[in-house]
Amino acid sequence: MASAKPEEPTSRAQAIAQVAAYLVESGVERTQAQDDARAMLRAAASLTRLQLAMEPQAPITDEEADRLSRYAARRAAREPVSRILGERGFWTLDLVVAPNVLDPRAETETLVETTLALIENRDAPLEILDLGSGSGAILCALLSELPRARGVAVDLSPDACAATSANLARCGLANRARIVRGRWGESLAGRYDAIVSNPPYVRAGEIPALDPEVRLYDPALALDGGPDGLDCYREIVADLPRLLKSDGIVAFEVGSDQAVGVAALLGDKGFGVARVGRDAGGHERVVAARPAPGRS
Ligand SMILES: C[S@@+](CC[C@H](N)C(=O)[O-])C[C@H]1O[C@@H](n2cnc3c(N)ncnc32)[C@H](O)[C@@H]1O
Incomplete structure (x- = not known):
């Protein structure tokens, strides 16, 4: 069974890929799952779009991974990203x-x-x-x-x-x-x-x-x-x-x-x-x- 927590991601890009795969398993459409994973990673790591685009291979911290994991679990229960992030x-x-x-x-x-x-x-x-x-x-x-x-x-x-x-x-x-x-x-x-x-x-x-x-x-x-x-x-x-x-x-x-x-x-x-x-x-x-x- 897939876990809500990305398994020790070494990079932002890997974390996004893992969360997106988890969301697809939960019934979220593939393109949407990618977009949602990216948005949640950006929020979990306080990144602008530009920062994520410039350094996709940068590692995420344990704290960011935990936050992303909590967001991912809620999204897998089909809560919209806007509600998870509150805006x-x-x-x-x-x-x-x-x-x-x-x-x-x-x-x-x-x-x-x-x-x-x-x-x-x-x-x-x-x-x-x-x-x-x-x-x-x-x-x-x-x-x-x-x-x-x-x-x-x-x-x-x-x-x-x-x-x-x-x-x-x-x-x-x-x-x-x-x-x-x-x-x-x-x-x-x-x-x-x-x-x-x-x-x-x-x-x-x-x-x-x-x-x-x-x-x-x-x-x-x-x-x-x-x-x-x-x-x-x-x-x-x-x-x-x-x-x-x-x-x-x-x-x-x-x-x-x-x-x-x-x-x-x-x-x-x-x-x-x-x-x-x-x-x-x-x-x-x-x-x-x-x-x-x-x-x-
Ligand atoms: C489809 S939502 C629209 C919310 C917002 N205007 C928007 O576009 O995002 C409809 C709104 O009408 C409110 N509503 C439903 N019945 C109502 C009534 N009889 N009188 C006043 N508001 C009502 C609901 O609480 C809800 O906030």
Whole structure:
């Protein structure tokens, strides 16, 4: 049986190879296993990418090997590297990844990108609402690009609210944001220039088939979108006429086959699609809309 601990590695490169082989045995895809082993070695030995690239044959210390071994055991249990190391890059920011809070995904950057593309004046004092803020990734990214904007982050999960708060502080944005623990826009008054949301959208019946990295480590509250995956969109869209300014924009992240369904929900409430954003895989990942002309 393979051991979590690399067997007396003599070099960084050997340690990476041993950990990668161990991860492949545990079911991690080969290229991913290589990337993960490299990232964990870099963290265990406090190395920059450049240092590792320049001296792959340098030996690792016992202490580094022990640390790497602990990381490898967790990764073999299919915990994502971002959770093991406690942080991930999102947009231009380094965010804390907290237990019991959704690990922000690269495709969510498409929501940030699409929203920014629809904002005509980035220096305006915009009011932004992030529904289901999780780690706070979306709001942090938007506030970092909109120097005079202010934001409200809402989440039902206390752990998510704490993570949003930690990330806003880490990014130096806490003084421009407020966090509300609650159900979508229920307790909010006032209207917003931009409402953004990446709500739970996985069909309930599909959750058992998700990768272990998601199923075992992301909270169910962040995943479960009900029988057809659209329950949360229905709830949020019903409240948009009350919460969105008449010249405001709403932007949703959607599952890879949900853009048409979400556009239809918006259309039923008097919103016209302004832009559809595609992720790096070419999937329609974001639906952004505006109130149709004439709607107050
Ligand atoms: C898919 S995660 C998105 C997290 C984060 N915005 C991101 O993109 O990484 C959805 C978030 O919605 C929150 N949530 C689920 N149901 C909610 C509700 N009824 N009201 C407010 N937040 C809710 C979850 O706790 C979770 O943090």
